[in-house]
Amino acid sequence: MSSHSPQPTKVKVEFDRGLKRDIGKVGLLFTGVGSIIGSGWLFGAFEAASLVGPAAIISWMLGAVMIIIVALNYAELGVMFPVAGGVIRFPHYAFGSFASYTSGWITWLSVVATVPIEVLATVQYASSYLPWLMHTVDDTLVLTGPGIAVSVVLVAIFCVINMFGVKFFAKFNNVLVWWKLLVIVLVIVVLGALAFHPGHFHEAQFGGFMPEGAGPIFAALPAAGIVFSYLGFRQGVEFAGETTNPQKNVPFALIGSVVITGIIYVLLQIAFIGAVPDSMLANGWGGLSFTNDAGPWAEIAIVLGAMWLGIILYVDAVVSPADTGLIYTALSPRLSYSQARVGNAPSGLAKLSKRGVPWVGLIVTFVVACFMFLPFPSWAQLVGFITTGTVLSFGSGPVTVAALRRQLPEQERPYRLPGGDFFPLLGFLCANLIVYWTGCATNWKLFLAVAVGYIVLVLHYMFSDRSKIPPFQLKSGWWMLLWLGALGVLSYLGHYGEGSLDILTFGWGELGAAVVTVIVFYVAVSQRLRPQDVVENVERTHMVDVEDEGLEAQP
Numbered sequence: 001m002s003s004h005s006p007q008p009t010k011v012k013v014e015f016d017r018g019l020k021r022d023i024g025k026v027g028l029l030f031t032g033v034g035s036i037i038g039s040g041w042l043f044g045a046f047e048a049a050s051l052v053g054p055a056a057i058i059s060w061m062l063g064a065v066m067i068i069i070v071a072l073n074y075a076e077l078g079v080m081f082p083v084a085g086g087v088i089r090f091p092h093y094a095f096g097s098f099a100s101y102t103s104g105w106i107t108w109l110s111v112v113a114t115v116p117i118e119v120l121a122t123v124q125y126a127s128s129y130l131p132w133l134m135h136t137v138d139d140t141l142v143l144t145g146p147g148i149a150v151s152v153v154l155v156a157i158f159c160v161i162n163m164f165g166v167k168f169f170a171k172f173n174n175v176l177v178w179w180k181l182l183v184i185v186l187v188i189v190v191l192g193a194l195a196f197h198p199g200h201f202h203e204a205q206f207g208g209f210m211p212e213g214a215g216p217i218f219a220a221l222p223a224a225g226i227v228f229s230y231l232g233f234r235q236g237v238e239f240a241g242e243t244t245n246p247q248k249n250v251p252f253a254l255i256g257s258v259v260i261t262g263i264i265y266v267l268l269q270i271a272f273i274g275a276v277p278d279s280m281l282a283n284g285w286g287g288l289s290f291t292n293d294a295g296p297w298a299e300i301a302i303v304l305g306a307m308w309l310g311i312i313l314y315v316d317a318v319v320s321p322a323d324t325g326l327i328y329t330a331l332s333p334r335l336s337y338s339q340a341r342v343g344n345a346p347s348g349l350a351k352l353s354k355r356g357v358p359w360v361g362l363i364v365t366f367v368v369a370c371f372m373f374l375p376f377p378s379w380a381q382l383v384g385f386i387t388t389g390t391v392l393s394f395g396s397g398p399v400t401v402a403a404l405r406r407q408l409p410e411q412e413r414p415y416r417l418p419g420g421d422f423f424p425l426l427g428f429l430c431a432n433l434i435v436y437w438t439g440c441a442t443n444w445k446l447f448l449a450v451a452v453g454y455i456v457l458v459l460h461y462m463f464s465d466r467s468k469i470p471p472f473q474l475k476s477g478w479w480m481l482l483w484l485g486a487l488g489v490l491s492y493l494g495h496y497g498e499g500s501l502d503i504l505t506f507g508w509g510e511l512g513a514a515v516v517t518v519i520v521f522y523v524a525v526s527q528r529l530r531p532q533d534v535v536e537n538v539e540r541t542h543m544v545d546v547e548d549e550g551l552e553a554q555p
Helices: 025-036 040-080 086-095 097-126 145-163 166-194 215-223 226-238 246-275 296-303 307-341 359-371 379-407 422-438 440-463 479-493 508-526 531-543
Strands: 134-137 140-143
Touching: 025 166, 025 226, 025 246, 025 307, 040 086, 040 215, 040 226, 040 246, 040 296, 040 307, 040 379, 040 422, 086 097, 086 307, 086 379, 086 531, 097 145, 097 307, 097 359, 097 379, 097 440, 097 479, 140 145, 145 307, 145 359, 166 246, 166 296, 166 307, 215 226, 215 422, 226 246, 226 379, 246 296, 296 307, 307 359, 379 422, 379 440, 379 479, 379 508, 379 531, 422 440, 422 479, 422 508, 440 479, 479 508
Parallel strands: none
Antiparallel strands: 134 140
């Protein structure tokens, strides 16, 4: 690899051939908002309050700020290269195949796992009035035979809706998002009017504002599903190649979706803390518990005499996660499509229908999602796994921004973050801190899944036509191994989650994450590809022959 000095290299930006640019500004925003507001809001306020108390409000604000910082980096990338599955393809441009595959494998695992989880949530909530859907085995609620059948049918419905194309999907999703927003506003207003106890936020008998200290404020970000509840912002990136005006629509959707939902989540948390009956706080916020299968919101509404609101929440407990499951069903095949376009997956996954849908990837999503209907651990553990995986995949974005600025300094950037490396470095730190706070008990499972992914990668290179796959490019992507290894050691030495050694106490672990961030960031940037290699990687993804419905290769 020769000198990394900037060269006057510029890439001609091409849209993916065959994908339909049918999502408008509001449609793209609502895709993000609909993805963000899923099963997370139904339990997030309760989980956060039980861990942190009233200081959970700070956790929601902090989560929104951290995710916005990461999203700002993707806003620059998304308008510079408005392609489908950008989370996977951006690292490929800057660092090559190995880095792209690592990010892509983690992302795909997280997204595909979200589909059955949201379906499972839908079925579980519905089982409160359709008990034949689930039963208890060894104190664990699992699907019955009919429940599995209903779950498979739901995934099939999601896939069928997506087969009609992104335009139909966007319209259908817009209706569901308006419903979810209406229900949330109703909850905030009605519960605030029926019961609001200001003393819950500060009185000593309830533990004060911060009953557990400062540490849980950060631990709650992954543990209570707070970060998980914001992760849907990515849709603005993943559907960038299918929106009418990506230069304006992508930043609007990325930032707008997090700001809107951040305000909603904070108001929900305030409404929850104020509405909880005093009797439920006899054992403090940590002793707070609910027995209603449809969730704490419905139980509070019923206790306060708003049975009609409880019924609406029973319905929404099915609609909210179902809509999110629908969106992730749309996202998954676009990720596998992107992997195929860069050569890291079989070329068949890049096939598009006449409506511009990656139909082969959609079939794979259906099969894998149905296969994953197995007895799962707790909701919080599943959320932690998905949070870690998704945040890791996002973590490569800020590093890619810094690398591409050095590789393609003359490339047109309709949206550019100011401050040089400041925001990319800060975005990378935010991602690393979230992974660290998730804890050792969850992280080791993800790192094991990554190792399995590398075995799959080796098999792909062994049995695929070498002329159709890119060079391995480990030399420019090995920093991914350094990054994952450093986070694994940090998690093991830290004090979050079972299995950690608790050597790095609160503050020291966070400092360690900052040190890891700076070292890995600049090692990665120093190992970036040459500008001409970037041009070749970008052009290669547009030369892939989309062998479906007579579509021609992108010239």
